Amino acid sequence: MPNKFDPGFGQKYAHNTKRIINKDGTFNITRKGIRNQQFQTLVDMPGTRFVALVSAFYILVNILFAFIYMILGAEHIIFINSYHLPDFLKSFFFSMHTFTTVGFGSIYPQDPLTNFVAGMEAMLGWLFFAIATGMVYRRFSRPSARLLFSNNALISPHKNGEALMFRIVNRRPNVLMEMDARVMLAVDMDEGVRVNRRYFNLKLDTSSIHFFPLSWTIVHSIDEDSPLYKLTAEDYIHKRIEVLILIKGFDETFSQNVHLRYSYTYDEIVWNARFIRNFKSLDTGQIELDIDSVHNYETLS
Known part of the structure; x- marks a missing residue:
């Protein structure tokens, strides 16, 4: 059994908790007492929400100044044209011209x-x-990767034994290189009064690749040195096993490293199955990759 360690999530809990890493890569931790960082919040929010918030602020500010100009007297705002507008519209349009200079x-x-x-x-x-x-x-200059993880991790036959494996693929047309994967195992040990969580590094058959044009199946062989050795599906449930994943790569577009987090819980692991290849060679000599089929697998009898 490999030596246990704590990657930063703590080891002792009063009772069982939800998954450590959420499906979107965020940590399942609520930080109480942290100061609100408005700039960081605006940078991290979805693009459509950001545009809507900026547009709403712009309109509200102009409405506010329109009322101020009406209080000062809309007759002090001069329009060089022959048509007449209501005082509010005249003040609102003047505010828009002024605000945008x-x-x-x-x-x-x-x-x-x-x-x-x-x-x-x-x-x-x-x-x-x-x-x-x-x-x-x-928002545009910050490097970020969009990897698609297979919906499930699999326990598959592998080298006269079994292996835990999952698959990832780059969802963007940009080039990612020098990819590294680190996989850890979180196991809950119920000791009656409290839950003691233990962590183990999982040794990978291939922990890094130089190029990432296709999908990458990341494999951990379950041998005598693996913390998963001789565990059954019922053991996975009882120990509330969660596979923690950290992916790092070099984004050629931004010339910077990018990091992604993901996890699979015990109920997202499929036993006795294998992935279906999601790329093929064409008559033209090119290789066609089907990104959407990264999830596809077949069960074995």
Whole structure:
């Protein structure tokens, strides 16, 4: 049995917990007392939500300044045209011109106080677009990988024995190189009063590859040196086994390393099955990879 260690999740718990690593790669840990980091929150939120939030803030700020201009007197805002608008629309459009510093020249303030408020709004607009531009640049310049993990890990026949294996594939057209995989095992030992969680490194048949154009099946042979040796499916359930995965690779697009986390719990491990090959050679001499079939496997009799 390999020496146990703690990768950073703790070992002693009052009762059983949920999975350690969620399906999206986040840790199943709620950090209480941490200060809210607004910039980090905006950078990490989904793109559609970010665009909606920025757009909503822009509209609300212009509505607020429109009411301020109406309080100061919409008659102090001069339109150079022959048509007339309601005071709110006139104030709102003036606010949009001022906030974005467009300055078409067709609308302008007339009195000193309105000019002062317009100047302050223009300064706020500069700050808003500077921060928004920084966040957009941060979102696009940050390297990230999108790997697709097979839905299940498998226990398959392998080299006159068995092996735990799962499969990954790059979902993006970018080039990933120098891929490294590290796989750990988390086992819950129920001692009655408390749960003692133990961790083990799993030795891989191939822990690194230089190139990653196809799918990669990561294999751990279950031999006498494996912590999974002679364990049954019932043992996996009783010990609440979870396979923890850390993938690291070099992103050629950004010239930086990227990291991904994933895990399989005991109920996501399929016994006596093997993966179906998801690539083939064509008559043209090219190799065709079917990314969506990375999950496909067949059960063995």
